[in-house]
Amino acid sequence: MVHSADGSRRLAVAQRGLIPRGSPVFYLHGTPGSRVGPLPKHGLLYRLGIRLITYDRPGYGDSDRQVGRQVGDVASDVATIADRLGLDRFAVVGRSGGGPHALACAALLGDRVTRAAVLVGRPRTARRGSTGSTAWPRATSRNTSRRWRDWRSSRRGSSWPRRRSRTTPWNW
Known part of the structure; x- marks a missing residue:
């Protein structure tokens, strides 16, 4: 346990x-x-x-809540933990909802962050003033569910998930 x-x-x-x-x-968990x-x-x-350091963001797991918390506030927590562990420089990785937090650390902690990465990040979104998504221009609930169903049925009986789990370090 580390104090803020x-x-x-x-x-x-x-x-x-x-x-x-x-x-x-530093590995910043999803949401x-x-x-x-x-x-x-x-x-x-x-x-x-690799020395992987994880922590529960405020309000998750055993970490206390932080009223009015914003994404950028994670940088202070990561810096405090790094100081407590005696780390001058480190990399940050955010998975899914932790992605914006990793990018905030990279932006706000300057030279302390050697590298930053986002895993399972969200696709780019539409530009201001436009409608729809630029990453998925024809995605609707009807055709995406049909595409998912077609893809899933084409994988039945294959060993794709097992092969994938052996080649990736993540346990999901």
Whole structure:
């Protein structure tokens, strides 16, 4: 447990992988989510020399709520945890709803963040003043559900999910 910079909140923190010698990477969970999963497999973290640091964002898991919290507020929490762990520089990765938080850390923490990545991010959205999405120009509830059904039926009986799970470090 780490206390926030102002001392008013508790932040639940967990680490896995190559501790303390590994390259530090903050993993920011999705929405909803928590520090305990889904996470890369231990063996892969060791092989890659990664020290994975996760924490429950305010209001999730064992971390205290933060009234009026904004996406950019996560940068202060990540910096506080990094200071407590003695880390000067680190990478940030956000999965799904954690993606904007990872980008906020990269923007607000300057040279402390060596790299930033977003996993399972949202596709780009429509430009101001236009209607619809530029990433999915013809997506409607009718044709996307039909496409999903067709894709899913074409995969029945294949070993695609098993092959995929062996090649990716994530446990989802």
